Amino acid sequence: MTELLLVQSDDPAHSPGGERFVEDALHLAAAGHHTSLFLVDNAVFAALPGALPRVDEFLGAGGHVLVDAFSAQQRSLTPDDLLARARTVEMDDLAARLLDPQTKVVWH
Amino acid sequence: MAPVPRTDVLLAVFGGPHRTDLVSTTFRLAHALLDRGATLQVWTCGDATGLTRRSLGDSKPRNVVDWTRDHPSTAAVARGLIADHPGRLHWYVCRFCSDERGMGDQIPEVRRRPPFTFHEHTQAAGKALTLGVC
Numbered sequence: 001m002t003e004l005l006l007v008q009s010d011d012p013a014h015s016p017g018g019e020r021f022v023e024d025a026l027h028l029a030a031a032g033h034h035t036s037l038f039l040v041d042n043a044v045f046a047a048l049p050g051a052l053p054r055v056d057e058f059l060g061a062g063g064h065v066l067v068d069a070f071s072a073q074q075r076s077l078t079p080d081d082l083l084a085r086a087r088t089v090e091m092d093d094l095a096a097r098l099l100d101p102q103t104k105v106v107w108h
Numbered sequence: 109m110a111p112v113p114r115t116d117v118l119l120a121v122f123g124g125p126h127r128t129d130l131v132s133t134t135f136r137l138a139h140a141l142l143d144r145g146a147t148l149q150v151w152t153c154g155d156a157t158g159l160t161r162r163s164l165g166d167s168k169p170r171n172v173v174d175w176t177r178d179h180p181s182t183a184a185v186a187r188g189l190i191a192d193h194p195g196r197l198h199w200y201v202c203r204f205c206s207d208e209r210g211m212g213d214q215i216p217e218v219r220r221r222p223p224f225t226f227h228e229h230t231q232a233a234g235k236a237l238t239l240g241v242c
Contacts, residue, residue: 095140095141095146098237106237
């Protein structure tokens, strides 16, 4: 099954384009696509509980939230600080998905 | 002019490199892809062309709170990555952007390319990502 992978690098709560990007992910997940949102750099703040309601909606629609471990550590965030359904992963996880022919990816 | 080699991934680094974590994220992702055996192109545009300018030398200026540690420059990191993955990492620098910024003198491991050839690089990549433009 094709995975749609959306990589968000800017904090979506502080960039209108970033929030719209998460909305795009939400629409794709709600339409039944296997959709993952990879949060890296300042975007990891979007995985804090209550930071961005769209992320909760995205999870509710069946989307998967992946958080870059290094970016989270750089900001003193532990997995316990993040949404329970967000999964902390290494950069190798992103590389593996990128190289999977079944994955379509967009970086924002 | 040599043809653009076919690669699994193209990372187009367009953003201001030191405004965010763009530099470290680009290098980390490049590392991870190469560790998985992938072939990779990096194309830098705008201020990111300065990452590999020769004047950076091998080391960053000494850190006053960590005086004895050597911190490699971005040019040295790029050079090391290219050397460690012969034939698998190709690093290109936009000629126009680097000339415009007075950064045309680049380390010899990278190639400068005219901007109108960028489409050749996207066509030669299995997947293309543009980093740093939000």
